[in-house]
Amino acid sequence: MYDRRLVEHLLPAVWDQEAAYGIRNLQAPDADMPKGTADPKAASALFAHLADIRQGWATAPLSIGERQALVLRYGADVSDEEAGGLQGVTDRAVRYRCERGVGKLAAHLNGHEYVDGYADFEA
Template sequence: MTAYDRRLVELLLPAVWDADAAYGIRSPTAPDADMPKGTVDPRAASTLFAHLADIRQGWAAAPLTLGERQALILRYGVDLPDNEAGALQGITGRAVRYRCERGVGKIAAHLNGHE
């Protein structure tokens, strides 16, 4: 079982709203493309598809506030800069970053089974 950290959650979040975003995501355990082919251990197979299913479940079930959900959508779904996302929400860019940090932390905690 892979623990979900902030980096992994931030990497996976765009796939919640855009299924094609998954094509640009590389598995952190995959070898570099220029490495020679070797044997494959099925026990260490890629967990990318499980991660994609988990992030969608985490988005739906994590205890996020409305402001955090809006900030995450604007940042990771629409890819707006913090200042533009803040203008749409009526807050500062710094407040958007704070909401995104809290939201990502809550999703990671939920996926790891913490409150």
């Protein structure tokens, strides 16, 4: 299941193919831990998540303003004030567009319809 945190974590990989190398696998042990036995059933879903986020970006029902705000924040790492200046809106509007865009994207990836609100989804 995709939540807001995971979507925000994966979004930079939509625009930067090499960003996947910097994404930490949340299920993997720390690098300084000794090697143990590998369980193929508990393998990482990181590459499936990366494929899903790219496909979801292309097909999610996002508005132009939401897409622009997400590209500026997660793709170009631009501050809300700068993004607002580029979009002709306030920094608060940029934060709202990003919040709503991430929520819509998470709902789309989970196969739910987005309900306007912080973390509410319609089952």
